[in-house]
Amino acid sequence: MRLKTFSAPTTAEAMQLVRDEIGDDAIIVSTHRDTDGEAVRIIVSMVETGVETGGETGTNGPADAALCQGNLLSRDSIEILSLAAPGFENPDLAPAAAEVIADRLAEGPVRLDVYETVCRVLSHHGAPGAMTERLAHAAATKVVRDPAVALASAMDAEFTFQPVPSTRDSRPLMLIGPPGGGKTLTTAKLAARGVMAGHSVGVVTTDAKRAGAIEQLAAFTRVLKIDLQTAATPSELVEAVVRLDEHDAVYIDSAAVNPFLNSDMSALKGLIRATGADPLLVLPAGGDALEAADMGQAFADAGAGRMIVTRLDLTRRLGGVLAAAERSRLSFSGVSTTPRVSKGLNPISAVSLARLVMPDAMPKPETEDRQAPARMAGDAS
Numbered sequence: 332m333r334l335k336t337f338s339a340p341t342t343a344e345a346m347q348l349v350r351d352e353i354g355d356d357a358i359i360v361s362t363h364r365d366t367d368g369e370a371v372r373i374i375v376s377m378v379e380t381g382v383e384t385g386g387e388t389g390t391n392g393p394a395d396a397a398l399c400q401g402n403l404l405s406r407d408s409i410e411i412l413s414l415a416a417p418g419f420e421n422p423d424l425a426p427a428a429a430e431v432i433a434d435r436l437a438e439g440p441v442r443l444d445v446y447e448t449v450c451r452v453l454s455h456h457g458a459p460g461a462m463t464e465r466l467a468h469a470a471a472t473k474v475v476r477d478p479a480v481a482l483a484s485a486m487d488a489e490f491t492f493q494p495v496p497s498t499r500d501s502r503p504l505m506l507i508g509p510p511g512g513g514k515t516l517t518t519a520k521l522a523a524r525g526v527m528a529g530h531s532v533g534v535v536t537t538d539a540k541r542a543g544a545i546e547q548l549a550a551f552t553r554v555l556k557i558d559l560q561t562a563a564t565p566s567e568l569v570e571a572v573v574r575l576d577e578h579d580a581v582y583i584d585s586a587a588v589n590p591f592l593n594s595d596m597s598a599l600k601g602l603i604r605a606t607g608a609d610p611l612l613v614l615p616a617g618g619d620a621l622e623a624a625d626m627g628q629a630f631a632d633a634g635a636g637r638m639i640v641t642r643l644d645l646t647r648r649l650g651g652v653l654a655a656a657e658r659s660r661l662s663f664s665g666v667s668t669t670p671r672v673s674k675g676l677n678p679i680s681a682v683s684l685a686r687l688v689m690p691d692a693m694p695k696p697e698t699e700d701r702q703a704p705a706r707m708a709g710d711a712s
Contacts, residue, residue: 337373342454345373346447446471448478449485452689457620457650462657465489479689487681493637493662494678495521495611497528503535503572503581505608507599507630510587512613513641514538518584519551519672525580526555533575535560537568537602538586548584551672565605572606583608590629600633612638612661617646620654627655635659639676641667649688 337352339345449467458466469485470478495504504521506514518534525532534557536548545561552559558578560571568583575581585602588595603610612635614627627638638661640652656663663684665676677683 338370340370342371342373342447342450345371346443349373350443442471442476442481445473445476445478445481449482452478452482453650453653456648456653456688458653459620459624459650459657462489462653479685482689483682483685486684490656490681490684491660491662492680493664495637495639495664495676497525498530498579499581500609502607502609503575503583505583505585505603505606505610506613507585507603507610507633507635508587508613509590509615509626512587512615513667514587514613515548515584516670516672517613517639517641517667517676518582519548519555520667520675521580521582522552522557523555523672524675526557530579531577533558533560533578533581534584535562535568535571535575535581536584537562538584540586565602568602569605572608590626596629596633603634610635611664614638614640614652614655615642615646616640616649616652617642618651620650623651624654624658627659627661631659631661635661637662637664639665639667640679643668643687644670653688 337345337348339348446467449470450463453463453466466482466485466489469488470481473481473484475481475484506518506521508514515536515538518536522532522534532555534548534552536545536559538545538548549559551557558575560574562568562571572581572583583606585599588599590596602608610630610633612627612630614623614630618626630638638655640663643666655661663679666679666683666687668674668677
């Protein structure tokens, strides 16, 4: 086996070079941008046929036989191949490379058009390169030929989805997050959903410093006829939670914190410990992927296991959201697409996440359109 590199200013141009020389059955080993950012390099395996193996005309050996099936290689494989190329002549690396390729063989054939489409879409969203390549590879090995459906299947394996129930377990739900994430409006939407479902709901706010924060939440709770408690200290918060203990659901609207400031995060962790609350991250979409990943990890370290994504009505690129979920392993619990409390929060799944990433490729099913007015579609501002 030989490896050949195709280089061009963009992924699309590099892919076209591959197609022109090898065709749609090309076996992509890796796709990456040069360190100077001026060119995209695609490494492709060049399988030599017509060599006698075991009395039959075929490939150069088990590694090439696997490659002939049209499999993409993982990042680990790329590192091995970059050391072993050309031809796996290094005897120490050849068995490892062949084993990795054999593992890829079990994942099924690759479709270059799906790989290219998913790479292009995720790159547009600003998703991290490693995740883009991994999702593109996973999508391209699916049986389906539709890139959007294949991406949904890949996302189902990559991410987890866990909706917020309308009633609690033994713990109150504490909404946490950075400034401007939409915690107060998300709290109002969750509370409204509970009331509409016939549950008794209690709300506590600790956001006493932000101008108008308590008044904003009080306006919503008055309309919903919900008991609103305020707490300025951890002890007051514990007392408020105890007073609401008989309610079906209790939501705590916490003050915004800087996830990169130790004092803020220490204070937040203290509130979570004092109340035994279940922390839920409210993350605004649209941020830089690396920053969002760091932010998601910081809140995960504070105890969050799920997140609601907001500000989708103001965001066109979701790379930051995907990066946060990947780094922190936070589950998607819902999304917000409007500032209207009456519209609530939208549920999220692998299919609907892929639809957000590729909106023109996946039309909404009729059943979803009919149910839309009854669903809660969240806010993000």
